[in-house]
Amino acid sequence: MSYYDPARTPSGAPERPAFPASPTLAPPVSPTVGLTGAQAPSRPAGAPSPDPARDLVARDLVMTYGRSGASAGPPALGGVDLTIRAGESLAVMGPSGSGKTTLLHVLAGILRPTGGQVLWRGRDIARMSDRERTVLRREDFGFVFQQGMLLPELPAIENVALPLMLGGVRRSEATARAATLFHPLGLSGLEKRRPGELSGGQAQRVAIARALVARPGVVFADEPTGALDQSTSAEVMHHLTQLAAHTGASLVVVTHDENVARWCHGVVRVRDGRIAGADADDHVAAGPVQAATAVAR
Numbered sequence: 551m552s553y554y555d556p557a558r559t560p561s562g563a564p565e566r567p568a569f570p571a572s573p574t575l576a577p578p579v580s581p582t583v584g585l586t587g588a589q590a591p592s593r594p595a596g597a598p599s600p601d602p603a604r605d606l607v608a609r610d611l612v613m614t615y616g617r618s619g620a621s622a623g624p625p626a627l628g629g630v631d632l633t634i635r636a637g638e639s640l641a642v643m644g645p646s647g648s649g650k651t652t653l654l655h656v657l658a659g660i661l662r663p664t665g666g667q668v669l670w671r672g673r674d675i676a677r678m679s680d681r682e683r684t685v686l687r688r689e690d691f692g693f694v695f696q697q698g699m700l701l702p703e704l705p706a707i708e709n710v711a712l713p714l715m716l717g718g719v720r721r722s723e724a725t726a727r728a729a730t731l732f733h734p735l736g737l738s739g740l741e742k743r744r745p746g747e748l749s750g751g752q753a754q755r756v757a758i759a760r761a762l763v764a765r766p767g768v769v770f771a772d773e774p775t776g777a778l779d780q781s782t783s784a785e786v787m788h789h790l791t792q793l794a795a796h797t798g799a800s801l802v803v804v805t806h807d808e809n810v811a812r813w814c815h816g817v818v819r820v821r822d823g824r825i826a827g828a829d830a831d832d833h834v835a836a837g838p839v840q841a842a843t844a845v846a847r
């Protein structure tokens with residue numbers, strides 16, 4: 551089976567590099583982490599970083615659950631400004647209940663914010679219709695959850711192919727494209743297994759394949775390693791960050807775990823629905839993405 555063929559990219563979409571040929575796990579602090587120079591992800595010509603037209607930008611995001619008024623509690627988001635730059639990864643950390651999941655869901659168009667804007671490719675997601683946001687989530691965004699949320703009755707290959715089929719790609723082509731991801735993710739030979747026949751780490755790698763198969767612009771991951779041990783977490787983060795970098799996808803990872811956050815270019819800390827701090831330098835991944843920084847204002 552050959553790797554992903556850019557010629558299969560839907561017409562109009564930019565040509566993208568093939569998926570990495572082999573999984574090579576390296577510790578996150580290693581200067582050799584990630585791809586080799588020859589495979590290094592590069593920004594498309596003509597789109598130097600930062601490019602506001604390609605970034606995901608949140609402006610003064612407010613989210614209050616339930617009805618507004620005296621009975622409403624404090625807002626889950628109390629005015630968040632955040633820029634996730636194209637092709638970069640950002641860890642969102644913070645105590646339980648601080649608003650991380652709410653932020654992720656608002657950024658991803660799953661929840662409509664009470665106030666503020668989420669700008670994606672020049673449009674405000676918060677003002678899109680439900681139908682438009684559904685298409686956006688299917689075509690531009692990918693999702694990885696704590697427990698992979700794979701469909702238990704479908705073999706792994708069909709779980710991965712599903713987003714393509716939902717987008718109208720023929721089954722044979724969708725499964726062929728899905729198959730190209732199994733080797734780079736270290737999943738060769740597991741194509742026909744159902745989720746119940748996979749280990750936790752394998753299931754999360756299938757979930758990563760599903761999140762990336764449609765070549766989204768942004769991948770959102772909410773505690774993607776929350777149910778895994780440390781070494782499996784590292785393996786999953788390796789694959790997630792490598793595949794995202796290789797395809798040029800931005801990555802937003804909600805996590806409690808500093809070891810997980812270290813795989814990302816930058817970290818923001820959320821407290822009581824606000825950005826309480828950010829650091830980029832301490833968490834910059836080495837290699838071709840070294841110059842990248844996450845921006846939190």
Ligand SMILES: Nc1ncnc2c1ncn2[C@@H]1O[C@H](COP(=O)(O)OP(=O)(O)O)[C@@H](O)[C@H]1O
Pocket residue numbers: 615616626644645646647648649650651652653
């Ligand atoms: N669907 C909901 N309805 C009402 N309140 C909610 C809902 N989801 C989250 N909250 C509240 O919003 C706040 C932030 O929650 P959440 O975003 O889930 O935090 P985190 O992911 O950091 O644990 C919490 O006070 C939580 O109770």
Ligand SMILES: [Mg+2]
Pocket residue numbers: 650651652
């Ligand atoms: Mg949460």
